[in-house]
Amino acid sequence: MxxxxxxxxxxxxxxxxxPFEVVVERAEATLHAWLLENAPKTASVLPAPQALAQLRAEYERSRPDLAGDFRALRIGSISLALELAKEDVTLADLAYDVFYSARHQVxxxxxxxxxxxxxxxxxxxxxxxxxxxxxxxxxxxxxxxxxxxxxxxxxxxxxxxxxxxxxxxxxxxxxxxxxxxxxxxxxxxxxxxxxxxxxxxxxxxxxxxxxxxxxxxxxxxxxxxxxxxxxxxxxxxxxx
Incomplete structure (x- = not known):
């Protein structure tokens, strides 16, 4: 043309x-490590970094009203992991900041x-x-x-x-x-x-x-x- x-x-x-996929994988690995250090019981819910992507996808399917709101979807899925692990849900915002910073290391x-x-x-x-x-x-x-x-x-x-x-x-x-x-x-x-x-x-x-x-x-x-x-x-x- x-x-x-x-x-x-x-x-x-x-x-x-x-490349986007490698950025997200690295950011989720960083987030996973932070959660294990600061909310160790999340290990029972998130045995590996890949579980973060799965949980986020499940959360997105349950909340179609949040489609396109990447911050809300990520914080929501982190909050869900903390809740399921009986950890402090108020850590979700701090955890998101860790993820968001790593997401920009392109x-x-x-x-x-x-x-x-x-x-x-x-x-x-x-x-x-x-x-x-x-x-x-x-x-x-x-x-x-x-x-x-x-x-x-x-x-x-x-x-x-x-x-x-x-x-x-x-x-x-x-x-x-x-x-x-x-x-x-x-x-x-x-x-x-x-x-x-x-x-x-x-x-x-x-x-x-x-x-x-x-x-x-x-x-x-x-x-x-x-x-x-x-x-x-x-x-x-x-x-x-």
Whole structure:
């Protein structure tokens, strides 16, 4: 696909700028260790760090009213673990702070920082996430004019309004905005439906590219890293 005029770029965060699964696993391991030290009876409820993810998933299914409220879901599941273990439930907020801090210890994909440096010198950048990542804590915030989340806007991707809010944040018409993300449904189709251009970032699963592109007529750019994005926008093929 050949891009039209691009005057601003929005970026997804988790699994676009850094791998998300490893971050959450590490954060849950940190939280688990903290709980065992400060509420030792939780060992009976949470025999391993993986049990935290299972308990959170179960809690989320029981509380559909909290969908998208990651803080409430995490605190709720921690409170449940403390209650089941007959530990002090008031520790939940402190435990969440431990998790939240560890959740922001991300490792950017190696192509990200050089690309953001090049792109931010030429385009206003805005982050658009359904998650709770905070660029002030992860680092990299200096490259972005604004950062929007589903909780701050009140709607989540793929709804058009969150994309339109991103366009307004950098004062660019939707047709001249390019959204970059790893999720085909949330990022690519959501952006296209909002009148944006879209770049689908697929770092690993090439079979998924073939499957989607065989069954879609939606025009979008497909890239395997952000160096390819820079090249498509007139930059060098390699920024390393």
């Amino acid at each position: 050949r891009l039209g005029k691009v005057s601003g770029i929005s970026f997804d965060l988790d699994d676009t700028l850094w 490792e950017f994909f190696e192509d990200v920082m050089p690309a953001l440096h090049w792109l931010s010198a030429r385009f206003p950048l805005v982050a658009v996430t359904n998650g709770n990542a905070d660029l002030r804590l992860t680092g990299g915030g200096e490259f972005f004019r604004a950062a929007l989340s589903a909780s701050s806007v009140g709607v989540a991707k793929p709804e058009a309004e969150i994309f339109h809010a991103a366009a307004r944040a950098v004062e660019v018409a939707p047709a001249e905005m390019l959204h970059v993300g790893d999720d085909y449904h949330l990022d690519v189709l959501g952006a296209l439906d909002a009148g944006f251009q879209a770049a689908w970032l697929v770092r690993r699963n090439r079979l998924e590219i073939a499957r989607v592109e065989k069954n879609t007529r939606e025009p979008h750019l497909t890239i395997r890293d952000l160096s390819m994005l820079c090249e498509a926008l007139g930059g060098p093929g390699s920024l390393s």
